Amino acid sequence: MMSEAQAPDNCSMIDQNQNISGSEILQEILAGSRATLPMVVGAIPFGIIFGTLAEQSGLSPIGAIAMSIFVFAGSSQFIALGLLAAGTGPLIIIATTFIVNLRHLLYSAAIVDDVKHLSGPWRAIIAFGLTDEAFATIADKIRRSDDAWRLRSVQWFYLGSFGTMYGNWILCTIIGITLGELVPEMSSWGLDFAMSATFIGMVLPYLNTRPMMACVLVAGAMSLGTADMPHKLGLMVSALSAVAVGLSYHLMSRRK
Amino acid sequence: MTEALMIAGMAVVTFGIRYIVLASAGHFSFPNWAKSGLNFVPPAVLTAIIIPAVLIPNGNGIELHLQNASLLAACVAVVVGLIRKDLLTTIVVGMIAFGLFKWLL
Numbered sequence: 266m267m268s269e270a271q272a273p274d275n276c277s278m279i280d281q282n283q284n285i286s287g288s289e290i291l292q293e294i295l296a297g298s299r300a301t302l303p304m305v306v307g308a309i310p311f312g313i314i315f316g317t318l319a320e321q322s323g324l325s326p327i328g329a330i331a332m333s334i335f336v337f338a339g340s341s342q343f344i345a346l347g348l349l350a351a352g353t354g355p356l357i358i359i360a361t362t363f364i365v366n367l368r369h370l371l372y373s374a375a376i377v378d379d380v381k382h383l384s385g386p387w388r389a390i391i392a393f394g395l396t397d398e399a400f401a402t403i404a405d406k407i408r409r410s411d412d413a414w415r416l417r418s419v420q421w422f423y424l425g426s427f428g429t430m431y432g433n434w435i436l437c438t439i440i441g442i443t444l445g446e447l448v449p450e451m452s453s454w455g456l457d458f459a460m461s462a463t464f465i466g467m468v469l470p471y472l473n474t475r476p477m478m479a480c481v482l483v484a485g486a487m488s489l490g491t492a493d494m495p496h497k498l499g500l501m502v503s504a505l506s507a508v509a510v511g512l513s514y515h516l517m518s519r520r521k
Numbered sequence: 522m523t524e525a526l527m528i529a530g531m532a533v534v535t536f537g538i539r540y541i542v543l544a545s546a547g548h549f550s551f552p553n554w555a556k557s558g559l560n561f562v563p564p565a566v567l568t569a570i571i572i573p574a575v576l577i578p579n580g581n582g583i584e585l586h587l588q589n590a591s592l593l594a595a596c597v598a599v600v601v602g603l604i605r606k607d608l609l610t611t612i613v614v615g616m617i618a619f620g621l622f623k624w625l626l
Contacts, residue, residue, distance in 0.1 A: 325524060365566050367538060461574050511561035
């Protein structure tokens with residue numbers, strides 16, 4: 266990406282990077298936190314609903330908190346609850362998590378050139394926090410910023426963004442668990458439908474091309490056809506066939 | 522114990538997916554077809570979860586009738602989502618609709 270002529274400049278910027286002052290670091294962290302705020306507000310109900318649903322799905326309160334701390338991936342945590350409630354074993358749940366989170370490969374591929382100047386531990390921190398929301402925030406900020414800012418401040422801005430999202434997610438999980446225990450009859454309020462409603466809202470924006478519609482139709486039809494397969498394997502079979510159909514359609518329509 | 526192993530496994534695969542490209546610092550990139558394919562993954566997985574949850578709510582066969590509150594509420598959520606194009610509105614209205622249908626039926 267960088268031309269030969271720019272290279273010396275970039276080196277001096279990396280040197281400056283070490284001289285970034287404490288107040289500048291704090292400013293970047295706060296700016297990152299502020300930029301993520303709208304998405305944090307959006308995540309609050311999900312975190313709370315996740316915590317509330319955990320126990321009735323068969324996940325212990327400690328397990329729910331541990332999941333939010335160590336896995337930190339909203340949709341796959343919800344899916345794990347759905348699978349647990351259906352009595353699915355851990356291996357299938359882990360495999361499903363893998364498939365569901367594969368989309369994060371796209372996120373890391375999209376920002377790798379912007380963070381490859383950072384140390385290994387920094388890149389690991391960035392990877393750990395790379396949720397849909399953190400990616401949207403940092404990708405937008407990088408698009409609007411110059412190289413000098415990126416080389417100097419990108420990790421601090423990201424830390425503010427990711428930290429806010431992370432702290433909020435853990436806190437909301439705990440609030441949800443507490444609510445679920447204080448108001449046990451909440452489980453009869455049909456909160457489990459919240460998961461379906463959430464996923465419906467997440468799928469709709471994708472439905473703007475024919476290959477995508479074909480993919481969703483195949484996923485839906487296959488999921489009914491494979492509903493009787495053991496261990497909820499039907500989910501993976503349906504998802505993979507749907508991706509195969511969508512991708513083939515996409516590649517064929519481009520070739521014309 | 523099983524729960525701890527499950528969470529550890531989920532954590533490892535999730536972190537691995539997010540880290541592998543960043544770890545290689547750009548020495549590794551995806552062919553375009555793979556990138557296109559990844560775009561289809563979220564809607565495929567989510568749909569494969571929604572449809573059985575809504576159409577087989579009690580785990581014994583497809584319930585394609587007007588007594589199925591999940592099905593009715595899902596239709597409301599789809600309509601609201603298509604009109605308002607806002608995730609939170611879709612969820613809130615969908616849940617209210619579900620509560621109403623359950624209470625009515």
